[in-house]
Amino acid sequence: MNDLTDLTIADARDALRRGDTTAAELTDAHLEAVETAGALNAFVHRTPEIAREQARAADARLKGGDTPAMCGIPIGVKDLFCTRGVPSQAGSRILEGFRPEYESTVTTRLFEAGSVMLGKLNMDEFAMGSSNETSVYGDAVNPWRATGSDAPLTPGGSSGGSASAVAARLCLGALGTDTGGSIRQPAAFTGTVGIKPTYGRVSRWGIVAFASSLDQAGPMTRTVRDAAIMLGAMAGHDPKDSTSADVAVPDFEAMLTGDIRGQVIGIPGEYRMEGMPAEIDTLWQQGIEMLRDAGAETRDISLPHTKYALPAYYVIAPAEASSNLARYDGVRFGHRAKLAPGDGITEMYEKTRAEGFGPEVQRRVMVGTYVLSAGFYDAYYNRARQVRALIKRDFDEAFAAGVDAILTPATPSAAFPLGAMADADPIRMYLNDVFTVTVNLAGLPGVAVPAGLDDDGLPLGLQLIGRPWEEGALLNVARCLEERAGFVARPEKWW
Template structure:
């Protein structure tokens, strides 16, 4: 069977258990698909030798019985995760040639469970972007097209390579990271499922930092069941990460009953934005009706500080980025600029960072440095932190009033064309995160579920926001929504 790469994680797992296929066969099917899909720009460092070696080891483990759920399943790893001996560049020139001597905790957990790494996936540089256009590797491309129009579309960002690879069946699933929507927005743009767990659920150790109080890893998969399977493997306490929570990880898959009778779903009025496309409004209304039909109670809620979320996020995230990115100076590892006669250490720093960082990263580092500088710290950074506390309190209040999950759109539009967002006005691009950043600011779990197609045949997603640490309950609500929506569309193969 040549279509093994089209399987979901759960289908592939069940076939491996039934000895209907092998991990090597699955892996070879994915490697063939990857080699034929360079036009998508999804995989940027291919690791076929590592993949086949791990697949053979997984087959031996499966033959002995007692293998974990992820054993033998081929996946892609976002380039933000450090992988031992394999290029880990965060899609930036400044980390060119960097091959870590260690493995990130999340990718190590997946490896220990027997998952097969096919290679590293494209992304926005240092995870800064909403369209995968800031990568030093070039753009990742969405496998979906608008009708008969062959305009190249964005797969979203920053986890654009992960989203593109999963949607195009180059891998069965992929890791992503989400600082302000970077798992959920690309998932919505490509018709797949993406979950950002509660802050602290997955270890951040070995993941290149963007904004440390917001970053969180999560799975990007073809179905909600797959998200539950992969998330369980990725989660868990890690002594190497001081923000990692020492909380037991439940069997998420066993919680997928699809029964949401009596659950209370909140619909926040603040998410009704001016100028929101009618298709997004319709999708949201349809999703609300689906959950009501499944037995949930629908309740209008208010999250009054939502309107301040984007400005607060675009102060806090760049501030943390400017601090985190100070380490890339050309001294210890990565790119170092060639110096002219008489250049000192200051010139080395300046030239290295000017050459190594792309425009968007430079922009955010400068914004971050500005808001942290003397005289502006209180006016911007401290005020943004206070707003963040108020946003968190809004959610706490709503959950205390008996709301189990909150339903919102995932994105303000379907995927747009690469190059269509004008670089002259970065704020236009930042507005893509309008529905997702509140979840990161409050540290909550959020999931994007594909729920329909727009008039041009592009996928649209709905977002569910859950209570902290209750990913199992959130996944079950998402499972009910997924079943009701019945989204099975796939992109036509053009690549």
């Protein structure tokens, strides 16, 4: 066989079922790849013993004819997912030493399906960031490099470690979470596929919360088919999560017919942002042509409240974060500051949170506390919620008018150098989410698909937005776009 790390999830599944390889061999190949990829800083807690034990169990199942699609498949898990007995720090110092006594619902489902966990993946602290530069573990690094340059690039954020690991062939798939684009933006920056499902499709139980009404877990893979396979294993109703929807999970892979003839693809005029790079606009136009060639109709649509999405998001998300992060106080788990004689509980809270939270998390907690305060609640938080309802209504009206999916750019640029925005106004960094936050505010499914390279040889992605609960139909359009784009480029190994 070719290098086992070059297989897709679908190829590996078929090879395992045929007996061409074993889960143990597949796992060892990926553990070796992880071991030699320290320069990427993608894996931050390695779990080789757990992986080999899970691989042995998977091989026993395969031998007995019990062959779920994810059985024996090596994956990486974002550090935001609680994993029993394994450090789960959310990329933050304040959770140093935290080893949960329980397993998140998503990882439980994947392990029950026979998946193999290679380790935990780097991420922006508490998922707050678009470049993986706020992590207590240090920056994750994109395996891609611009032509003729050795400058390290961001893999995007907050699921930067997940994107980097999948693109560098360190795992066959990875878990990410998406609050404002944290699956789709890193996927676009690394030439991989990432889907944020409909809010409520995948359980949030056991995932460290950032903004509870926006967070959603999803798979990051190298192909659309792999995303469909992995999502099928993750999705489903969970009574432990009050926001989990009791909606049947179809066979997403079986829905990948590639036939989109007669479907209507909406092209929102509001996404043609002022100052958008020409190469992003060109790629978008090429995507439109690809879907037309596949037999779809493209239709110009209007989503008039899009321009208010970023401001609304950066009120709602920090507000929810300030509430969720109040539990990190040094009392029950994680980091506790050393106290001086005479310090009381207030000083313990203050010192613990000042030491435990990084600057970006502190900034967002302060913004969130401010917009929720008595004098500003109506002026900021309630107004942002009203804008959110209008954004959702824009999408509802487009879908009611017969639009099946919406095509937009995934990011306003290709991956940028690490440190390029370190001293900039934070709003410059927040603008990376300009095409993705609307999807979270409206609770819709969205998928990023690699569609081309920029002039520096770096990957660019397109985003497809679908109707609620219709991830299968959305992935089918994504599969069609993937086939026509024919993206086969991969990063040259330098690490």
